[in-house]
Amino acid sequence: MIQHLARFAFILVLLVSVAACTAPAPAPAATAPEQAPAVTEKQTLDLWFNSDDLFNQYNEKIIAAFEAANPEIDIVYSPYPNEAYKTNLQVAIGSNDPPDIFFNWSGDDTGRFVREGHLLDLTPYAEQFGWYDALSPAMLEAFTIDGKLYGAPYSQEAKYFYYHLDMFEEMGLSVPTNFDELLGLCRTISATGMPALAFGNQERWEGVHYLTIFNQKMAGEETIALDYSLSNPADVLFTDPGYVGAFERLVAMQEAGCFGDAVNSTTPDAALIQFVNKVTPMYYQGTWIMGSLKENGLEGKYGMFRMPPMTDPAAKGNQNYVLAGPIGLEISSKTPYPDAAAKFLDFYVSQSSQQALLQDTNRIPVRADAVDREAAAPGVIAVVDDLAVAEGTALWLDVVLENSISEVYLNSIQEVLAGAKTPAEAVAAVREQALKVQANRAQ
Numbered sequence: 001m002i003q004h005l006a007r008f009a010f011i012l013v014l015l016v017s018v019a020a021c022t023a024p025a026p027a028p029a030a031t032a033p034e035q036a037p038a039v040t041e042k043q044t045l046d047l048w049f050n051s052d053d054l055f056n057q058y059n060e061k062i063i064a065a066f067e068a069a070n071p072e073i074d075i076v077y078s079p080y081p082n083e084a085y086k087t088n089l090q091v092a093i094g095s096n097d098p099p100d101i102f103f104n105w106s107g108d109d110t111g112r113f114v115r116e117g118h119l120l121d122l123t124p125y126a127e128q129f130g131w132y133d134a135l136s137p138a139m140l141e142a143f144t145i146d147g148k149l150y151g152a153p154y155s156q157e158a159k160y161f162y163y164h165l166d167m168f169e170e171m172g173l174s175v176p177t178n179f180d181e182l183l184g185l186c187r188t189i190s191a192t193g194m195p196a197l198a199f200g201n202q203e204r205w206e207g208v209h210y211l212t213i214f215n216q217k218m219a220g221e222e223t224i225a226l227d228y229s230l231s232n233p234a235d236v237l238f239t240d241p242g243y244v245g246a247f248e249r250l251v252a253m254q255e256a257g258c259f260g261d262a263v264n265s266t267t268p269d270a271a272l273i274q275f276v277n278k279v280t281p282m283y284y285q286g287t288w289i290m291g292s293l294k295e296n297g298l299e300g301k302y303g304m305f306r307m308p309p310m311t312d313p314a315a316k317g318n319q320n321y322v323l324a325g326p327i328g329l330e331i332s333s334k335t336p337y338p339d340a341a342a343k344f345l346d347f348y349v350s351q352s353s354q355q356a357l358l359q360d361t362n363r364i365p366v367r368a369d370a371v372d373r374e375a376a377a378p379g380v381i382a383v384v385d386d387l388a389v390a391e392g393t394a395l396w397l398d399v400v401l402e403n404s405i406s407e408v409y410l411n412s413i414q415e416v417l418a419g420a421k422t423p424a425e426a427v428a429a430v431r432e433q434a435l436k437v438q439a440n441r442a443q
Contacts, residue, residue: 048101094116098332104327107325107396119332121150122151135366142326142395150330151330161282161307162293171192173185173189177309178311179312190256194279195258207263210249216394238431242315287379299379300377349367354366
């Protein structure tokens with residue numbers, strides 16, 4: 001009996017063990033399904049800039065601040081020196097992969113891109129972000145074509161004569177009040193054995209700035225507006241004697257000793273170094289060099305004056321014009337992220353960014369609320385005040401004119417400075433090209 005009970009117990013244990021091994025595992029307690037993390041598309045924008053080392057530092061700071069505030073947007077920054085920028089942008093803008101955002105000048109540089117369909121209309125964004133209330137109306141107007149805004153201006157660029165205060169004092173020199181006095185000043189300085197002005201025309205744009213203001217002063221703003229836009233009849237186009245007179249003023253400066261030798265083979269960078277090192281007491285250059293002058297310890301040690309007025313009765317232009325022009329950022333019409341690109345432009349022209357622009361680079365902001373008169377450099381305040389009393393601006397000739405006509409001007413200036421062309425021959429070459437472009441547009 002005991003054996004039977006033991007055998008039964010053994011079988012019972014065995015059956016329980018087998019059942020435990022073969023029974024399905026109990027279902028785990030129900031849990032909520034895991035949520036996949038939200039995926040935010042990274043929007044990458046290419047930003048191309050015509051920039052130097054000082055401005056690169058500013059741009060990198062602004063980009064870092066923007067990306068920190070907008071982590072869903074990446075800005076890929078590509079800076080270029082002046083001539084390389086112009087060449088690369090011309091190729092890229094018409095390609096299938098242009099930069100999303102890029103630096104550009106006002107005038108025909110913007111107008112041509114508009115005609116070719118390369119630019120995004122920024123008017124709705126300007127209204128959305130309040131640019132029309134915050135930014136300079138004149139600067140916005142410079143990027144407006146047929147009532148539509150195509151660029152966000154961020155700086156007012158103007159051209160002045162810079163001069164070393166201590167050199168003028170040591171040499172007993174005074175600021176000229178008219179063009180004839182400027183020629184006399186050049187003769188006085190050149191008699192000491194040094195050129196009066198630093199001048200680097202290897203890249204050709206420094207020379208065209210002289211012709212820009214001379215054309216306005218001699219031919220007059222009404223005439224150049226009609227000729228530059230090719231609106232004058234063919235028999236009138238670029239025939240005003242003021243154009244020859246403008247070239248003659250450049251030759252007069254050269255003959256008075258204003259310029260040194262080999263200006264056509266001297267770069268603008270080399271000319272700036274000459275001025276900084278006091279090889280010359282003066283330099284006719286844009287407001288963009290004020291940051292470099294500050295870096296070189298010249299803050300508060302230089303004075304500035306405009307191209308002085310012409311007293312010649314043949315000068316038909318308003319003599320209270322200043323050579324100037326805004327620069328800005330534009331957006332490609334092919335960008336896949338127009339809203340993100342416009343958001344960056346708004347950040348770039350915000351009050352805080354404009355204040356940093358002034359503080360870091362000494363560039364002239366396009367919004368009045370960014371200028372702290374107590375903290376700004378004397379040169380900056382002088383420019384702001386001078387632009388406020390100028391009766392108009394002459395925009396850079398090489399960005400206002402159609403490109404092929406501009407090229408003839410650029411080359412002709414070098415040839416006149418080299419003695420290879422007379423002023424009359426230079427203007428004839430410009431007129432010939434202008435007539436060709438005008439005829440092609442009429443077809």
